[in-house]
Amino acid sequence: MSSYVKYKKTIKSYILPALREVQVQKLIPQSVQSLYTKMRKWGPAPKTIQSVHSVLHGAMEHAVKWNLVARNVIDQVTCPSVEQYEMQPLDLEQARHLLAVVRGSRLDAVLTLALATGMRRGEVLALR
The missing domain is CATH 1.10.150.130 (Tyrosine recombinase, N-terminal domain)
Known part of the structure; x- marks a missing residue:
């Protein structure tokens, strides 16, 4: 957008x-x-x-x-602050499990790409 x-x-x-x-x-x-x-x-x-x-x-x-x-x-004017949070990346076992769950679905390629490259959601979705 x-x-x-x-x-x-x-x-x-x-x-x-x-x-x-x-x-x-x-x-x-x-x-x-x-x-x-x-x-x-x-x-x-x-x-x-x-x-x-x-x-x-x-x-x-x-x-x-x-x-x-x-x-x-x-x-x-005081604008409310946004809570900062620490990103919790998936460990190897969680990543494998996620890929196994989505294998063959329409999310398979998207999540494989994201996990393999570290791209963020917006970056992956912007690809054509």
Whole structure:
């Protein structure tokens, strides 16, 4: 998925429903912080909220550059952090078992490639 498509989806799914009626000059940090708090309660992952934060910040940077607003109010909003976790790679026995389970299925080639090369999901799926 291209960056443009991701940004468009973020705007359409999260930003417009919450802030459609707010003029850019009247946007205040509390409104955005309230949006993030509501989003955390109803479910999107913190990474999704960070995407919203990033899109809003970029949009407000343009508004500052174009003299629509004096400052970027998103700078004053605290974005939830994403928990970091350590990747747990499969050991040799787990990898063999996984390949045995998917042998002959449509996942066989994909998982064999991923395990043999260390490619990530997005990299494997981007292959044609």
